[in-house]
Amino acid sequence: MADPSPVRYYKPAAEFKLDITDVKNFVYDMSRCIKCKGCTWVDHTYMPGPKFMTRCPSAAKYEFDAYGAYGKMRIGHAMAEGRLGWNETALEVLYACTLCGACDVGCKRNLDLEVGLSLEALRVKAVQDGVGPLPAHKRIAESIAQKHNLYGAPSEKRTEWLPQGITPAQKAEVLYFAGCTASYVNREIAQSTAKILQAAGTAFMLMPDEWCCGNTVFSVGLFDEAKALAQRNIDQVRQTGVKTLLTSCAECYRMWKVDYPKVLNISTADLGFQVIHLVEYVDEKMKSGVLKMKKPLETRLTYHDSCGLARLSDPWTPYEGKRGWMGCVEPRLTRRRGNQEIYAKPRDILKAIPGVNLVEMPRTRENAFCCGAGRGVREAFPDFAEWAASHRLDEVKEIGAETLVSSCPWCKNNFAQAAKAGAADVQVLDISEVICASIEG
Ligand code: SF4
Ligand code: SF4
Known part of the structure; x- marks a missing residue:
C-alpha cells in the first residue's frame, strides 16, 4: 500500500540552480505558467484607463499569443522536453523581444516564476542548438x-x-x-x-x-x-x-x-x-550639497525608466537549491522583483532643476513600457523598435509633456529617431545633458 504520509509530497525533490546555460533549470517555471497574462497587462490598480495598459512590447506589436511571455514559456517548455523543434517563426518569436523584464515583474506579482531567466536560457539554447543568434546579431x-x-x-x-x-x-x-x-x-x-x-x-x-x-x-x-x-x-x-x-x-x-x-x-x-x-x-x-542645479529649464518634462536601470538592476546572487511540492524551494530564494533599485533618484534630480514641471506617464517605474531598442531588437527588428518607441511617445503626448528624459543612450537614440520620423513633437534628452546644463548655469 502506498505511504499515505503527506511528508513525501513536501520533501524537496529536484535540484536546480539559476543557471541559464541549461534550459532544464527552468522547465518548472515554464510548465507552471497559468496563462493569466499578468506578464502582458499592467495591473489594473495602477491604470487610470485602458489606453496604455499593456506592459509587453512584443505581444502588443505582434498581437499574437506566442509573442507574449506566456507564449514563449509554452514554446520553451515543449522545446526543453524535446516535443518541439526550431523553425523560422520560433526564432522570430524568441528574438522579437526586448528582454525588458516587464513580464518578469508582472509574473512575480502572481506566481514568482522566473520568466526573464527562462527567456535568456532559451536564447542560450538557440545558440547551443546551432540556430541562433540571427544574422544581424x-x-x-x-x-x-x-x-x-x-x-x-x-x-x-x-x-x-x-x-x-x-x-x-x-x-x-x-x-x-x-x-x-x-x-x-x-x-x-x-x-x-x-x-x-x-x-x-x-x-x-x-x-x-x-x-x-x-x-x-x-x-x-x-x-x-x-x-x-x-x-x-x-x-x-x-x-x-x-x-x-x-x-x-x-x-x-x-x-x-x-x-x-x-x-x-x-x-x-x-x-x-x-x-x-x-x-x-x-x-x-x-x-550632500556638492552639486547644485542652478540654471532653469522651463519645461513640462517626463522621465522614462530605462529597463537596465530600473526593474532589471536588482543585484545578482547565485542560487542552488532544491524544489519540492508546489514549487517550494530550499534554501529560501530571494526573488528579484525589480523593486530594489533606482526609481526615486532620477526624479529627485529632475525635480531639483528650477522650472522643471515633472509629470508621470501612466506606465512608470517597474511598469514602464520599454523603448524597444535593446537586447538585439533594434539590429534585427528595426520596425518593431520604432513601433515601440512611437507607442511610448504616444504616452508622452497623452500627458502633454514637451520633453522626454531617460538615462540611457539606447533609449535616447530610439526615441529621438521615432520623434524625427514624425511620432511626436517632443524634445528627447539624456539626463546627463539636463544635469550638465543646469549645474553649468
Ligand atoms: S504572468 Fe506568469 S503565470 Fe501568468 S501568463 Fe504570464 S508567465 Fe504565465
Ligand atoms: S521581456 Fe519584454 S518584450 Fe519580452 S516577453 Fe517580456 S515583456 Fe514582452
Missing part, C-alpha cells in the same frame, strides 16, 4: 571580436569624445566606463558625464583599453563570448584598483552589475568594486 559579434565595439568603428577613436579641457587621471578611485554608444554615437552623453564629474571635483580615470561591455552578445544567447568579455573587463578594472565603476548607460550598468556576476556565477558584491550609474552619483552629490 552575428554581425555585431564580429564587430566586437574585431574592433572591440558594437559599431565596427576604429578602436583608436574610442576616446575621441573627450571634451577639450578635461583630461582623465592616470589613477583614481572612480573609473568612468563610457560604453560603445556614448563613445561613438551619443558623445554628448559621455561629454556631459565628464563635465559633471569635473564640476563635482571627482577625479576619474578611463579603462586603459575600453572594450564593449558585451550587452548585445549576452542578450542574444552568445554566452561564452559574453563570459570572455566579462572576465576580461572585470580583470582590467580590478587591476586599476578603483573603488567605483560609473556608467552613464543603463545597459552597461545592467551588464556590469547584474549580468557579469550572472555569467561568472558570482555575486554582485564579489566584483571587488562598486557599480553605479551617473544618477546615483549625482543624487548623492546633490543631496
Whole structure:
C-alpha cells in the first residue's frame, strides 16, 4: 500500500540552480505558467484607463499569443522536453523581444516564476542548438571580436569624445566606463558625464583599453563570448584598483552589475568594486550639497525608466537549491522583483532643476513600457523598435509633456529617431545633458 504520509509530497525533490546555460533549470517555471497574462497587462490598480495598459512590447506589436511571455514559456517548455523543434517563426518569436523584464515583474506579482531567466536560457539554447543568434546579431559579434565595439568603428577613436579641457587621471578611485554608444554615437552623453564629474571635483580615470561591455552578445544567447568579455573587463578594472565603476548607460550598468556576476556565477558584491550609474552619483552629490542645479529649464518634462536601470538592476546572487511540492524551494530564494533599485533618484534630480514641471506617464517605474531598442531588437527588428518607441511617445503626448528624459543612450537614440520620423513633437534628452546644463548655469 502506498505511504499515505503527506511528508513525501513536501520533501524537496529536484535540484536546480539559476543557471541559464541549461534550459532544464527552468522547465518548472515554464510548465507552471497559468496563462493569466499578468506578464502582458499592467495591473489594473495602477491604470487610470485602458489606453496604455499593456506592459509587453512584443505581444502588443505582434498581437499574437506566442509573442507574449506566456507564449514563449509554452514554446520553451515543449522545446526543453524535446516535443518541439526550431523553425523560422520560433526564432522570430524568441528574438522579437526586448528582454525588458516587464513580464518578469508582472509574473512575480502572481506566481514568482522566473520568466526573464527562462527567456535568456532559451536564447542560450538557440545558440547551443546551432540556430541562433540571427544574422544581424552575428554581425555585431564580429564587430566586437574585431574592433572591440558594437559599431565596427576604429578602436583608436574610442576616446575621441573627450571634451577639450578635461583630461582623465592616470589613477583614481572612480573609473568612468563610457560604453560603445556614448563613445561613438551619443558623445554628448559621455561629454556631459565628464563635465559633471569635473564640476563635482571627482577625479576619474578611463579603462586603459575600453572594450564593449558585451550587452548585445549576452542578450542574444552568445554566452561564452559574453563570459570572455566579462572576465576580461572585470580583470582590467580590478587591476586599476578603483573603488567605483560609473556608467552613464543603463545597459552597461545592467551588464556590469547584474549580468557579469550572472555569467561568472558570482555575486554582485564579489566584483571587488562598486557599480553605479551617473544618477546615483549625482543624487548623492546633490543631496550632500556638492552639486547644485542652478540654471532653469522651463519645461513640462517626463522621465522614462530605462529597463537596465530600473526593474532589471536588482543585484545578482547565485542560487542552488532544491524544489519540492508546489514549487517550494530550499534554501529560501530571494526573488528579484525589480523593486530594489533606482526609481526615486532620477526624479529627485529632475525635480531639483528650477522650472522643471515633472509629470508621470501612466506606465512608470517597474511598469514602464520599454523603448524597444535593446537586447538585439533594434539590429534585427528595426520596425518593431520604432513601433515601440512611437507607442511610448504616444504616452508622452497623452500627458502633454514637451520633453522626454531617460538615462540611457539606447533609449535616447530610439526615441529621438521615432520623434524625427514624425511620432511626436517632443524634445528627447539624456539626463546627463539636463544635469550638465543646469549645474553649468
Ligand atoms: S504572468 Fe506568469 S503565470 Fe501568468 S501568463 Fe504570464 S508567465 Fe504565465
Ligand atoms: S521581456 Fe519584454 S518584450 Fe519580452 S516577453 Fe517580456 S515583456 Fe514582452
